[in-house]
Amino acid sequence: MLKLLLDICLAFIVLAALSPILILVILVILIVERKSPFFFQNRLGFNKTEFKIYKFRTMLNQEITPLGKILRKTGIDELPQLVNILKGQMSFVGPRPLTAADINRLGWDTAYYDHRWSIRPGIVGLAQLTPVCHKKMSWFYDQLYIKSRSLWLDFKILMAAAIIPIVGKQTVKNWIHGTK
Numbered sequence: 001m002l003k004l005l006l007d008i009c010l011a012f013i014v015l016a017a018l019s020p021i022l023i024l025v026i027l028v029i030l031i032v033e034r035k036s037p038f039f040f041q042n043r044l045g046f047n048k049t050e051f052k053i054y055k056f057r058t059m060l061n062q063e064i065t066p067l068g069k070i071l072r073k074t075g076i077d078e079l080p081q082l083v084n085i086l087k088g089q090m091s092f093v094g095p096r097p098l099t100a101a102d103i104n105r106l107g108w109d110t111a112y113y114d115h116r117w118s119i120r121p122g123i124v125g126l127a128q129l130t131p132v133c134h135k136k137m138s139w140f141y142d143q144l145y146i147k148s149r150s151l152w153l154d155f156k157i158l159m160a161a162a163i164i165p166i167v168g169k170q171t172v173k174n175w176i177h178g179t180k
Contacts, residue, residue: 003151004120007092011085022079025056025071032067033060038080043097046120051089053097054080074165081123093154094122095142106135116142119149124161129173 015022029037039057042050056077058068071077084090090097095116103109108116116139127141145153164172 003091003154004088006151007085007090008088010092011082015082015086018079018082021076025076025079028067029057033057033065035060041099043099043121044103044117045089045097046117048114048117050100051084051087051097053090054083056080073168075161075169076165078123085123089120091120091122093124093145093149093157094119095125095145096128097121106138108135108139113139115146119146124157126157129157129160 026037029035035057037057039055039059040052041055043053045051056071056079058064058071058077060068064072068077081090085092098106098108103113125142126145127138130137130141160172160175
């Protein structure tokens with residue numbers, strides 16, 4: 001319960017502080033792409049409860065837009081998920097929420113994998129900070145987080161994620177894992 005309250009309070013502060021940037025991104029997407037600046041998708045969260053995730057639109061006609069590349073590289077496309085945190089659907093840190101199709105594709109649709117949904121999903125998690133993108137690695141890091149979670153671990157993950165807009169996701173992944 002403490003983590004939920006901390007997440008909501010922090011989300012409110014971050015949303016207020018970043019509101020000028022969020023408004024600017026909304027306006028740029030509206031002007032450049034002439035489409036809704038937001039992307040909505042159903043995801044499964046705590047106890048596999050379905051909710052609608054909010055992100056900035058980064059694709060048109062199944063292709064990443066030039067602006068979308070920048071938003072994704074910096075992680076700015078994820079900022080609307082602060083609203084999901086305010087609604088208590090997500091946390092700052094935790095396993096990423098997946099679609100039902102993702103769960104089926106990964107083969108994580110049996111009772112063996114249910115432990116992954118025993119906590120609220122996060123905007124960022126250990127699996128997103130690893131240089132290898134593979135279902136076994138994601139499962140390993142999601143389980144490691146669930147077993148080891150603490151406010152200190154959340155803080156370290158958030159600090160790593162906070163510098164992503166400055167240096168990029170790949171650079172942070174390389175720093176964490178000591179690779180080039």
